[in-house]
Amino acid sequence: MKKVYSKIESIAGNVITVYADGIKYGELAEVSTKFGKSLAEVIKLDGGLVSLQVFAGGRGISTGDEIRFLGHPMKVSFSDNLMGRIFDGSGVPRDNGPALNENLITIGGPSFNPAKRIIPRNMIRTGIPMIDIFNSLVESQKLPIFSVSGEPYNQLLARIAMQAEVDIIILGGIGLKYDDYLFFKDTLEEGGALSRTIMFMHTASDPVVESLMVPDISLAVAEKFALKGKKVLVLLTDMTNFADAMKEIAITQEQVPSNRGYPGDLYSQLASRYEKAVDIEGAGSITILGVTTMPGDDVTHPVPDNTGYITEGQYLLKNGKIEPFGSLSRLKQQVNDKTRDDHRALMDGMIKLYASYKDSMEKKSMGFHMSSWDEKLLKYGEKFEAGMMDLSVNIPLEKALDLGWEILSDCFAPEETGLKSSLLEKFWPVKETV
């Protein structure tokens, strides 16, 4: 039974209250204003008084506007027709395509039973050497990209969306600049990846409440595809905007803030989204890659800090490169012994030498004398940064490993690399060493 009410008791921020009967917590309603219709969600019940959060915001709502309760919680349509489509935060098409109403699924469902989880075992190849070799992305992993405003994190995500070896990409945009939204749309279209992509895009000009829905909608759809055996990669950008939206709403609702204005349940809220990442025995998987911009490049800021406690490592994007020292994939050990014999050793060896290069750079900048070893390291560092760290490099893992040996042999004698002799014999390129 659908009920209509037309006497709004109060309007504060995005929250309106109305007296109504038989309403369930979390139920949706439709508010008709003179600017059009908007969805609203029940966020509090107090006797007969129902508080609703209006997705389009409270601006312009009149106390006489009509509220129609829909009798069900937030739902999204799920079918193969979603592929290649673009929606906004409340599931309304953004791409002039038809609205989808069949096979509705509830969002924000229960969490996965830990006893049914399995140890992650499959690598996701991205064609980006800094990820594939040094911090492999693993199916069912949840990883944020820690970055600062101005860094090309969206470019990185778009490249991963085009190159990653998965079945379906779900891109959730939260508080995106309109330009960035268009960038994603155009890039994926040109790259031919749009057909395997579903986008839920909330831009900075959309009402803030809608942004809260984006991760839940994206993950609910991902979950259904994963259960049908698909390998799904969910990209979320930017989760700091999501946290800021929660902060804004919590403060307007007069909740007691905990740390720098963020609500006390920030950790649980973020965790309940990231923990949707899972590898399902006998079916597909969900892998989550999110962007977390660090205000003031401060990793101890509540958003990156709480995220770090939840996720399985992080990629640190700095100066346009994935920084090898600040980045860590906690699950890489599960997969990088199954790729090629030299993968682990080369990963460790190259990073150790790169660390020595950094030391030499420091010495150089302080005006110390450069030994012949230092010179070698400097040469190596440059080649490493150009060949491996540059974000535009797109080569398969095996090629990247070969390239690693190439760079090493260009700069060092075999025994200088500190790698095991058995590997050197097998992989060291045959040519004149410098």
Next chain:
Amino acid sequence: MKSTGKVVGVNGNMVTVNVTGLVSMNEVAYILTDGKRLKSEVIRIQGDKVQVQVFEMTKGVGIDDDVEFTDDMLTVELGPGLIGQVYDGLQNPLPELAEEAGFFLERGVYLNALNREREWEFTPIANTGAKVTAGDSLGSVPENNFTHNIMVPFNLLDTYTVKSIKEKGAYKLKDTVVELADDKGNVFNVTLVFNWPVKRAIKCYEERLKPVDPLVTKIRLIDTFLPVAKGGTFCIPGPFGAGKTVLQQAMSKNAEVDIVIVAACGERAGEVVETLKEFPELLDPKTGRSLMERTIIICNTSSMPVASREASVYTAVTLAEYYRQMGLDVMLLADSTSRWAQAMREMSGRLEEIPGEEAFPAYLESSISGFYERAGIVKLKNGEKGSVTICGTVSPAGGNFEEPVTQATLKVVGAFLGLSRERSDARKYPAIHPLDSWTKYPGLIDAEQTAYAYDLLRRSYEIGSMMKVVGEEGTSTDDFIVYMKGEFLDAVYYQQNSFDPVDAAVTPERQAFLFKQIMEVLTAELDLDTKEEVRNWINKLRQSFLDYNSSQWESDDFKSYDKEINNLIADKKVGILANAAKLMEK
């Protein structure tokens, strides 16, 4: 008659109920929604309005939904069959839940914690006519390789006479095995199982003792320098990525205790899975049986409802106390107590309580100390000793130890093993900071000797930071030797390779042996003139010690490295430093 009520308000997972009848604080109530029964706990009573926190998602709960009160506090089942189980925070067995509900944790599904059908071989101990009180053994059943005592339920507070007791034989969990009668002639049936409220400490013992016996973790830095005691408490705070969970996992595998209870509280589900899949395969060196046969896992990971996260640490500690009552040494590993504190904060916010520091509730400190105080070593009524040791990790915001949860924890624990980002970034594991950490418990090795080594390390750090300013050129050779000795101690003794099958767990015997060798080096007067010589000698020594550490105890390899090391030391050692002469005579 049990009370009933109707829902009159919903705010997140806090529901307000209008109640008819009597209601008690922390009583369990069920909300009837959509044909499901959602478990909840009373947390505030105001007249006939009662506020309950729901252990499930509250989506779909509406005004006028029926509520049933149970007249019971939140309890756990105590009986044989707990060991080896994987429970959620409310003692729901997760594998059985998966069979019932599939991949997801559907709300409102509650299963028996213990198998009702399994038969246990009961052996009576008490005689008919004996006088017994709560906690006394009436009989026993074998559980894995433990003798599981069937005790007088802890909630029977009088003195009772054994009216009848069943003969030796196989009984099911709910079969009455003993009948007890009080003075007034009331008869109580005792089965193999009874319930106990999680938030009440079990106190059926003679007296609490001072924790002094070291609890061997087989981690050198802890056992030798920062020992913890059986029945003691300790905390591991550290920023993310510093290795808290890895350290606890190492302890759960290697610690010399009878039973390990892992409470994964608000952390990643993936980490629990590692324990779940690994433990059945690994063997306990002491008993030769699977590690799972000494482990209970309470698993309320970060995406599971927060209210049951709050309950989960209490569930875990109650199970620990229960096995302590059988004279066993139990270790509880809680990861992480910060998530538990945050769960309290969320609830406090919904109750609109006046917030304390960083919005944590004012009772944060008393809750934390109340939890840790449930640890202890006790003398039971039959003279046996049992202990509960609690280790909690803390995840301080931003890695800053000045925050309320870390500070409140430091007030009540007996040892503090602080992890440092600096050490974990340098891949120095375990990343416990040797100088910032402290302990109040006595250890395995002579305290004066460890103090000497500690002091040397402190000076080595000072010289190290000085050298950053003045360079190696500006440091005297004597100071440089102290610096290198400190680095040596760090590299071969403090750091331990948890991936190496031998180095991962070091017996106390081997620790004592190794430490003696180390002391030979630390107290040595050396015949080395230049820094280059010092560096070369120490580097060689370090390499030999590392090989030594990863060779089997008393194997041929071990003996040959031992010889090599003795030669290396003899080569350059010309005497004992004056300040250590007395110490080394011991």
